[in-house]
Amino acid sequence: MKTFAQFVAVTFSLAINAVLIILVVYHSPEKIGNYKYLMIYFCLISMFYAAIDFTVQPYLHSYGSSFSMIMDLRGSVFQNFPYVAFLLTSSLAGCFGMSIYAISINFVYRFFAIQRANGTKNFSGYKLFLWLSIPIIAGMAWLSVGVFLMDYDEEFAEYLSESINKSYGLDWHNITLTGCMYFRSDGNGGWHWSVAGTTGAAVLTVIMNTAFFIIVYFGYRTKKMINCLTTTKGDTLFTQRLQKQLYNALVAQTLIPIIFLFFPIGILFSAPLFGFDLERWSYLVTFFYSFYPVVDPIPTIFFIDEYRIAFLNFFRRTLNRNQVTPVKSIDIVPELP
Numbered sequence: 001m002k003t004f005a006q007f008v009a010v011t012f013s014l015a016i017n018a019v020l021i022i023l024v025v026y027h028s029p030e031k032i033g034n035y036k037y038l039m040i041y042f043c044l045i046s047m048f049y050a051a052i053d054f055t056v057q058p059y060l061h062s063y064g065s066s067f068s069m070i071m072d073l074r075g076s077v078f079q080n081f082p083y084v085a086f087l088l089t090s091s092l093a094g095c096f097g098m099s100i101y102a103i104s105i106n107f108v109y110r111f112f113a114i115q116r117a118n119g120t121k122n123f124s125g126y127k128l129f130l131w132l133s134i135p136i137i138a139g140m141a142w143l144s145v146g147v148f149l150m151d152y153d154e155e156f157a158e159y160l161s162e163s164i165n166k167s168y169g170l171d172w173h174n175i176t177l178t179g180c181m182y183f184r185s186d187g188n189g190g191w192h193w194s195v196a197g198t199t200g201a202a203v204l205t206v207i208m209n210t211a212f213f214i215i216v217y218f219g220y221r222t223k224k225m226i227n228c229l230t231t232t233k234g235d236t237l238f239t240q241r242l243q244k245q246l247y248n249a250l251v252a253q254t255l256i257p258i259i260f261l262f263f264p265i266g267i268l269f270s271a272p273l274f275g276f277d278l279e280r281w282s283y284l285v286t287f288f289y290s291f292y293p294v295v296d297p298i299p300t301i302f303f304i305d306e307y308r309i310a311f312l313n314f315f316r317r318t319l320n321r322n323q324v325t326p327v328k329s330i331d332i333v334p335e336l337p
Contacts, residue, residue: 006053009054009290010051012294013293016294016298018047019311024036024039024040027307027310038132045095049095052095057071059072062268062277062278062285064159064163064272065183065273066159066160067179067268070160074174082176085176089146089176093143094146095139096208097135097141099261100208100215103257107214108214109131110222110246110247111221114222138211142204146178149199150196155185157172180201181197182194182272205269212262215254219251226247241305246303249303252299256296259288260292265285267285
């Protein structure tokens with residue numbers, strides 16, 4: 001059932017993001033400028049995210065003083081290559097970092113695009129590539145933390161053994177994982193603070209909260225400036241409408257990761273530290289994490305008029321093409337002399 005659900009998720013994610021890329025390439029308003037490249041880039045990140053998610057088919061799990069992302073190796077091509085599986089699992093976690101910084105850059109761009117003094121020059125030429133490198137750097141930083149501070153070890157896997165067997169039917173001998181145990185056994189019946197795991201969790205929290213701060217700060221500044229467009233001379237009605245549509249799409253596209261990523265992952269990180277056991281809710285976190293790439297492009301398609309109209313017109317033409325025109329038959333009876 002889980003494999004089928006993730007197959008549906010990756011199929012829809014690839015399809016919807018491909019549709020958005022086509023709409024951006026062929027139906028973008030001229031005034032949208034280099035923002036279309038950011039949208040295409042964002043779609044490609046989501047597609048990459050979905051593909052790795054389907055490969056890993058993760059279990060995001062919280063138990064006792066730990067949180068983890070687990071990959072089941074049974075029957076997998078990676079069963080004989082556990083370190084490759086571990087790198088894939090850590091890369092999937094890194095996709096979270098890539099996604100939230102891609103959203104952040106979108107908000108920064110929209111803020112500069114509102115500026116009157118050629119604000120988008122900060123996103124032209126080589127500068128655009130510098131901006132595009134930021135999500136990759138964030139993803140690599142997240143991956144590095146997973147590899148060096150939150151890597152797989154047998155003590156961690158054995159600690160989870162009973163819980164993951166009960167919840168998912170997993171065998172701890174046939175898994176790989178990345179995650180954190182805040183407290184570890186000292187071998188004498190006591191517990192000690194795990195410096196490496198806690199440091200890793202702290203670094204990831206800083207990375208996540210920095211992106212969140214950028215989104216809130218530039219989102220607020222952009223909203224204030226958009227409100228002024230209606231009273232500022234020189235802004236055409238088309239410009240006002242387009243800027244508001246782009247901003248509304250971006251806000252909706254931000255609420256989705258807040259609901260699907262920031263909120264559940266933030267709770268997953270912090271709950272074990274404060275002694276809250278969220279084991280029974282782990283399935284829900286896994287669902288949110290895997291379905292995020294599916295729903296993320298939808299607001300852009302439906303909030304921007306040009307994309308929505310082109311998208312709906314395609315289905316109207318398809319339905320009309322497949323519609324059979326009824327033929328009315330008329331019986332002609334000749335008059336008899």
